Amino acid sequence: MSVLSKDCVQYLTIAAEEAGQRLDNYLFRILKGVPKSHVQRIIRNGEVRINKKRSKGIDRLQEGDLVRLPPVRMAQKPIHTTPIPAKEFDIIFEDDCLLVINKPAGVAVHGGSGVSFGVIEQLRQARPEARYLELVHRLDKDTSGLLMIAKKRSALVRLHEDIRNNHPQKIYWALGVGTWPETVHQVRLPLAKYTGAQGEKMVRIDAEGQHALTLFKVQKRFSGNLLHQIGLSHLTLLQATLKTGRTHQIRVHMQSQQCPIAGDERYGDYQANKRLQKIGLKRMFLHAAELHIRHPLLGDMLHLTAPLPTDLQQFLQQWSPDAV
Incomplete structure (x- = not known):
């Protein structure tokens, strides 16, 4: 993609990895800081053109298309901004269209909501030559494990299609406080988002919410005097598979x-x-351990794993497991 100054008319040439997008979605991405309503207005007014022709927001871009943009005013960045440090992460798999990393706990996947930057911004800084790097999905900041990043838009589209059809198998390790019911092997309860008292994003069980299904399998149960000494009776290590x-x-x-x-x-x-924090658990015990997906372009099955982080392994070693 070639871009001129934003103080004058811009001409952008659509690259192969950008093809297939709707015009409005493409502009929302490249014109960060410009209100969406303004982007939609300049499209409606005919100020945006594809190959010299008036266009609609729903028009699909093709490789080689020449997009004309009028001068646009970008939102001014704060004078004092935190530099984004370039960083590579532990690579589990990489080829020319897909990158899968082992994300550490405590790192957001992207900036926003009070976070200046995340994994994707740091990767872009570390790989200035990369023409396309986009998150395929998300992990919570305090969750570690397998995270997919698309290196081509065609890969992102295919992976998103598979995710909508529940094809990727995502398996997590989680440590529960208490005794997991022996008869419960799956939880099928609808979930709805809401905003908490402090403005935080929250989720609750709600009959009007979205369908949600998780499969659970007990791996180990822990009890005994050591736990009783800190006022707890049981811990349960679970394998959780997202459906x-x-x-x-x-x-x-x-x-x-x-x-x-x-x-x-x-x-x-x-x-x-x-x-638990006093005896060594400094984070949420949730780890994205396995990912079984079809390669987005080749179609081959990929079976990827990320070992349980050292801090979580060491925490578990304190306890003698019960017979399961």
């Missing part, structure tokens, strides 16, 4: 069974979290 991909799905489904995730500050047990 749908709703926001905070595993966290809310585990909370619904009175076995919330250890260290979960939003849906967990506050007192239990304080006790």
Whole structure:
């Protein structure tokens, strides 16, 4: 893509990885800081043209198209901005269209909501030559594990299609505070988003919410004197497989069974979290461990794994597991 100064008319040539997008969505992405209403207005007024012709927002871009943009005023950046540090992450898989990394806990996947930058911004800084890097999905800031980044738009479109059809298999490890019910092997409860008292994004069980299904399998149960000494009776290590991909799905489904995730500050047990923190659990115990997906362009099956982080392994080693 070639771009002239934003103080004059711009002419943008659509590259192969940008083809297939709607014109309005393409402009929303490249004109960050410009209100969407203004972008839609300049399209309606005929100020945006594709190959010298008036266009609609729903028109699809093709490789080689020449897009004309009028001068636009971008939102001014704050004078004091935090530089985005370039950073590469532990690579689990990479080829010319897909990158899968092992995201560490405590790092947001993207900037926003009080976070200056995240994984995707740091990767773009580390790879200035990369023409396309976009998140395929998201992980919560305090969740570690497998995260997919598309390196071509065709890969992003295909992966999003598979996600809508629930094709990728995502398997997580989670430690619950309490005893997981022996008869519960799946939780099928609808989830709805709402805004918490502090303006935070929250999710709850709601009959009017979106369908959500998680499969659970007990891996280990922990009890005994060491736990009793800190005022807890049981911990349960679970394998959780997402059949749908709703926001905070595993966290809310585990909370619904009175076995919330250890260290979960939003849906967990506050007192239990304080006790666990004193003996070494410094984060939420949720890790995206396995990913089974079709390669977005080749169609081959990829079976990717990320080992449980060292801090979580060491925390588990304190306890002697019960017989399951």
